């Protein structure tokens with residue numbers, strides 16, 4: 001697959017979305033305290049059938065250094081826009097690793113920073129390496145972090161993996177889509193396919209396991225196009241030899257382009273039946289997981305994928321079960337509300353025109 005050059009209208013849409021996305025983000029009124037904004041414990045079934053205890057932590061950070069994505073809500077939750085104190089990250093990690101009485105046992109630590117773990121502007125190199133040493137000394141056997149792929153280079157991975165010693169490393173990468181228009185313009189993330197493929201090669205070279213996230217129905221796609229996009233994207237990452245794929249149905253959160261479009265009747269998150277259909281078709285290429293946080297959350301402000309009151313909760317439960325078992329028999333079959341769902345090819349010209357029309361109809365004031 002080679003990249004096709006961007007048309008002028010696509011470039012215009014992309015620039016407008018980048019500017020709007022940054023413009024809509026808001027810094028908190030006061031600095032949030034330097035304690036992780038989320039901690040949870042659960043059991044994870046690994047692909048080899050073993051079950052491990054996992055501690056999942058989201059550090060209170062200064063947020064993503066490239067927060068251009070049209071749907072990403074993370075800057076609502078951290079100290080985005082306020083001054084960054086990298087030393088505070090290390091202190092948080094120390095507190096996270098100090099085993100306390102009564103704490104559930106875990107050997108896997110998922111350590112997220114609402115952005116890219118390997119971006120030096122988010123976590124300076126010395127802090128990152130110190131984190132590796134602390135994790136290795138704490139008896140953790142698996143570390144999971146997330147990063148944009150442009151920061152996942154051999155130069156960054158080499159010393160980090162060396163300091164981790166026997167600790168296995170997994171890196172989550174939000175590729176979102178294999179389609180250049182969908183990924184670079186509609187989602188508006190700063191990932192090119194060559195850079196993504198280079199990051200995969202670097203991970204392979206250093207024995208790091210990639211975990212790839214793909215979106216279901218980013219802004220401006222119809223449900224039918226979203227199914228095609230997921231199927232193509234799963235095929236693309238499978239062809240690159242990746243096993244771990246998680247699908248993220250889009251939720252709509254404040255201070256994002258998706259929210260602005262939704263408020264003005266120009267976007268709806270995917271129907272839950274679209275999610276089921278995308279999973280069913282993706283499963284033909286690979287067992288996938290579904291990100292449950294994007295289906296139901298404790299965050300009552302966000303708008304989540306939905307169907308009708310008779311089937312919605314059952315679908316969410318079934319998707320979570322499927323994510324656990326990888327068995328398509330766990331997927332729900334029908335409800336009277338299920339719309340006719342046909343996969344629709346991605347016609348870039350049509351999608352770009354629709355995007356520009358939606359922005360105009362939403363009355364968005366795109367900053368210069």
Ligand code: SF4
Pocket residue numbers: 064065066067068069072073074114115116148174189
């Ligand atoms: S790169 Fe990741 S953290 Fe940054 S805006 Fe996009 S989705 Fe959010």
Ligand SMILES: [Zn+2]
Pocket residue numbers: 307308309310311312335336337338
């Ligand atoms: Zn229904």
